[in-house]
Amino acid sequence: MTVIGKSIIVRGRLSTEEDLVVHGRIDAEVRSTRAVRVEVSGVVNANMDVHSAAIDGILVGNVRANEVVELLPNARVVGDVTTPRLIVHEGARLRGRVDMDGLQTLEILKRSPVQAPTAQVRRPIAPVSPRISVDPPRAFRAEVVEWEDPEALDGGPIRAPAAARVAVEPFAARVPVDPAAVKVDYRPPRPEGPVPAKLEPAAPPSRPRPAAAPTPKPSDKTPVDAPEKGGWFRGRH
Amino acid sequence: MEEKTVLGRTIEIEGEIEGDEDLVVQGTVRGNIRSRRDVTVDGTGDVEATITSRNLSISGKLKGNVDVKARVELCKEGTMIGDIRAPRIVLADGSKFKGGIETVPTDG
Numbered sequence: 001m002t003v004i005g006k007s008i009i010v011r012g013r014l015s016t017e018e019d020l021v022v023h024g025r026i027d028a029e030v031r032s033t034r035a036v037r038v039e040v041s042g043v044v045n046a047n048m049d050v051h052s053a054a055i056d057g058i059l060v061g062n063v064r065a066n067e068v069v070e071l072l073p074n075a076r077v078v079g080d081v082t083t084p085r086l087i088v089h090e091g092a093r094l095r096g097r098v099d100m101d102g103l104q105t106l107e108i109l110k111r112s113p114v115q116a117p118t119a120q121v122r123r124p125i126a127p128v129s130p131r132i133s134v135d136p137p138r139a140f141r142a143e144v145v146e147w148e149d150p151e152a153l154d155g156g157p158i159r160a161p162a163a164a165r166v167a168v169e170p171f172a173a174r175v176p177v178d179p180a181a182v183k184v185d186y187r188p189p190r191p192e193g194p195v196p197a198k199l200e201p202a203a204p205p206s207r208p209r210p211a212a213a214p215t216p217k218p219s220d221k222t223p224v225d226a227p228e229k230g231g232w233f234r235g236r237h
Numbered sequence: 238m239e240e241k242t243v244l245g246r247t248i249e250i251e252g253e254i255e256g257d258e259d260l261v262v263q264g265t266v267r268g269n270i271r272s273r274r275d276v277t278v279d280g281t282g283d284v285e286a287t288i289t290s291r292n293l294s295i296s297g298k299l300k301g302n303v304d305v306k307a308r309v310e311l312c313k314e315g316t317m318i319g320d321i322r323a324p325r326i327v328l329a330d331g332s333k334f335k336g337g338i339e340t341v342p343t344d345g
Contacts, residue, residue: 005242005258012252012268018245028252 006041022057040074047079055092062096246281260290262297280314293323295332302336307343 001019004010008024015031022042030036032050042057049064056072063069065083073091080097088094241259244250248264259275262282270276270284275292278284282297289304295315303309305323313331320337328334 001243002245002248002264003241003243005240005256007240007257008242008260009255010250010252011255012250014252015249016245016264017247020248023240024242024256028250 004042038075053083278315 001021002016004020004022004024004026006023009027010025011027013031014026014028017033019034020030020032020036022036022038022044024041025043025045027045029046030044030048030050032048034050035052035054036048036050037054038044038057038059040056044057044059044061047061047063048059051065052067052069053063053065054070054072055063055075055077057074057076059075059077060079062080062082063077065081067083068085068087069081069083070087071077071089071092071094073089075089075092075094077092077094078096080099081094082099082101084100086098086100241261242256243261244264244266246263249267250265251267253269253271254260254266255271257273259277260270260272261277261279262270262284263279264282266282266284266286268286270286270288270290272290274290275294276288276290277294278297278299280296282299284298285300287301287303288299291306292308292310293303293305294310294312295317296312297315299315299317300319302320303322305321307323308325308327309321309323310327311317311329311332311334313329315329316333318335320339322339322341324341324343326338326340
C-alpha cells in the first residue's frame with residue numbers, strides 16, 4: 001500500500017498496481033488497478049482512472065472506476081463520475097455528471113428522514129440563489145445546485161499543503177445547454193407583497209354591509225375585504 | 238511519530254514530488270524529488286531523478302544528480318549514476334557509483 005503524506009505534492013503522472021492513500025496533494029493523473037482513497041486532507045487535481053475510489057477530500061477532475069466510487073462525508077468533488085456503482089454519504093458534495101451505464105446499484109445513505117431520496121445536494125441559505133435544472137438527454141438525471149460560496153471548497157479543517165484554491169469553471173460553461181431545457185426557478189426572499197388571488201379562500205365576491213354597524217377591523221378576518229395593499233399578513237394572525 | 242510517505246513497489250510516478258516529510262521510494266520515479274527531510278531509495282526502487290533533500294540513502298537504483306544538505310549514503314546493494322553534492326558522503330563496500338563527487342561545507 002502506498003501512502004502519500006500530508007505535505008507531499010506530486011505533479012505529473014502517477015500509476016500504481018496497489019492500494020493508494022492520499023493525504024497530500026496530487027496534480028497528476030492517477031491510474032490504478034486497485035483502490036484509491038483520498039483522505040480528508042487530500043487534494044487530487046487531475047483525472048482518476050482506477051478500479052475503485054473512496055473520496056473523503058477534494059477532487060477536481062473526473063473519476064472513472066471499474067467497480068465503485070464512494071463519496072464520504074467530507075468529499076468535495078468537481079468533475080464527472082463514471083462508475084457502475086456509486087455510494088454517496090450525507091455531507092458529500094458533488095458538482096458534475098454521473099454516468100452509471102449499467103444502473104446496477106445506487107445507494108444513498110440517509111441519516112435524516114427529511115432528506116429527499118435523490119442524489120441532490122442541498123444547502124439552504126438565505127438568500128436563495130437561482131436554481132437551474134437541466135434535463136440531460138440520458139436516462140440518469142443529476143440535479144446540481146450552485147454553491148453560494150465557491151471559496152468554501154477549501155474552508156474548514158482541511159489543510160492542504162499548497163493553496164487548495166482551484167479555479168472552477170462555471171457549470172454552464174462546461175456543458176452545452178439547450179436553452180429550451182433550462183428551467184430557472186427563482187424564489188425571491190420572504191414575500192411581503194400582495195397575496196395572490198388563489199390563496200384566498202372561496203368567498204362571495206361582495207357582501208352588503210350595514211354602513212352604520214361598527215365592524216371592528218382587527219377581528220375582521222374576511223379576505224374579501226382586505227385592502228388593495230394586501231394586508232393579509234400585516235398585523236394579523 | 239512523524240508521517241512518512243511510502244511509494245510502494247508498483248508505483249510509477251512521472252513528474253515532480255515535493256514534500257516536507259520523509260519519503261521512501263520503492264517504486265519507479267522519473268523526474269524530480271525535492272524534500273526537506275530524508276529520502277530513501279529502497280532495494281526495489283528505480284529512480285531517475287534529481288534529488289534534493291536533507292539526507293539520502295540509496296539501496297536501489299538511482300540515476301541523477303543529488304544535492305543533499307546533510308548526508309548521502311550509498312548502501313551495499315545500491316547503484317548510482319550521477320553527481321553528488323553533500324557535506325558527508327558514505328559509499329559502502331559493494332556499491333556501484335559512477336559520477337562526480339563534491340563535498341561541500343555543512344550549511345548552518
